[in-house]
Amino acid sequence: EVQLVESGGGLVQRGGSLRLSCAGSGFAFNSYYMTWVRQAPGGGLEWVANINQDGSEKLYVDSVKGRFSISRDNAKNSLFLQMSGLRADDTAVYFCARESPYCSGDKCYLPGSFDIWGQGTMVAVSS
Amino acid sequence: SYTLTQPPSVSVSPGQTATITCSGDELGDRYACWFQQKPGQSPVLIIYQDYKRPSGIPERFSGSNSGNTATLTISGTQPLDEADYYCQAWDSSTAVFGGGTKLTVL
Numbered sequence: 232e233v234q235l236v237e238s239g240g241g242l243v244q245r246g247g248s249l250r251l252s253c254a255g256s257g258f259a260f261n262s263y264y265m266t267w268v269r270q271a272p273g274g275g276l277e278w279v280a281n282i283n284q285d286g287s288e289k290l291y292v293d294s295v296k297g298r299f300s301i302s303r304d305n306a307k308n309s310l311f312l313q314m315s316g317l318r319a320d321d322t323a324v325y326f327c328a329r330e331s332p333y334c335s336g337d338k339c340y341l342p343g344s345f346d347i348w349g350q351g352t353m354v355a356v357s358s
Numbered sequence: 359s360y361t362l363t364q365p366p367s368v369s370v371s372p373g374q375t376a377t378i379t380c381s382g383d384e385l386g387d388r389y390a391c392w393f394q395q396k397p398g399q400s401p402v403l404i405i406y407q408d409y410k411r412p413s414g415i416p417e418r419f420s421g422s423n424s425g426n427t428a429t430l431t432i433s434g435t436q437p438l439d440e441a442d443y444y445c446q447a448w449d450s451s452t453a454v455f456g457g458g459t460k461l462t463v464l
Contacts, residue, residue, distance in 0.1 A: 266453070268401075276393070276401065276444050278453035290451050326400055333389055333407050342448045344391045344406035351400055 233257040233347055235327050240352030247317050247356075253310040253327030253349055261285075261305035264330035266345060267312050269323035269354075277323075280312065281330060281342075295321075317356045324351040360449035362456035369462045376432040378459045380445030383426060390428035391446045392421055394439075395458075401444065405430060437463050 239251040253265070266281040280291045280301040289301050298316040303309065310327050328345040362382045370376040380390060392405035403412055405421035408428065418433045428447075432439055440463045445456040 268453075275458045276395075276446075276455040278455065281453075292452065335407075342451060342453065344389075344403055345393075345401075345446070345453075346403050346406070346412060348400040348402070 233329075235329065235347055235349035237325065237327055237349040237352040240325065240354045242355045242357060243317055245318060245356055245358050248313070248315040249317065249354060251312040251314070251325055251327075251352055251354070253312075255308045255310070255329070258329070258347075260308040264341060264343070265303060265310045266328045266330050267301060267310075268326045268328055268345070268348075269321075270326070270351075271320070271323045274323075279325070282310070314354070317354075319356050319358055322354060322356045324353050326351045360447075360452075360454050362445055362447060362454055364443075364445060364456040364459045366457070367460045367462065369464060370432075370435045372437055372463055373434055376435045376439070376461055376463075378430040378432075378443050378445075378461065380428040380430070380456045381426055382428075382447060382454075385426050385428055385447060386424045388423075388447045388449075390421065390423045392419075392428075392430045393444045393446065394441045395444065396441045432461075435461075435463055439463055 234256045236254045267279040282301045300313040302311045327349045329347040331346045332339040332341045332343040393401040394404045395401040408423040409421045420431045442458045444458045
């Protein structure tokens, strides 16, 4: 079964740090881009960051640049999000998601679609 | 920054057709995806590349994308389709989500 399982969420004080993990199973983890998406309480979805297959390319939403760092360990089929300088507006459920390429005929393109999601892990930042 | 706009809510009677729109500048020139999210659950991809359905997604879900609008259509809507629906597209290398539409089946 293809699966993503997040962990590492919790309650942290403003300005603090937290490291989220996402364990993948049931698929060739090292063949896929991976993404973090967050959802504030009662709010919509917000893309946070993604990373390419070997970890050499990373992109972030402007609001987390310089504070969050995405990484991966393909040997352990794991994705990480190191968060520092946490703010109240970082409070959210954080989901990891697999990114599959768009394909047309025999050609495939990235960026693609978020086809597998984890169950999410809650991060609460207290003031 | 690129923005995708969805109606906050849509209501439909069981068995009828629900239509949810997603508007963005020249959205038809990009691929659009749709996600379904039920309370307390993770989002589920239901449409990708404008109109394709992942394995296991019922045929009553269909999508289109042209001009400035992507559309999710649910034919023969069932009570279990009541959920939040989000569209998504890419702006350069940044994923953008619409604000979400709450579909009520009553």
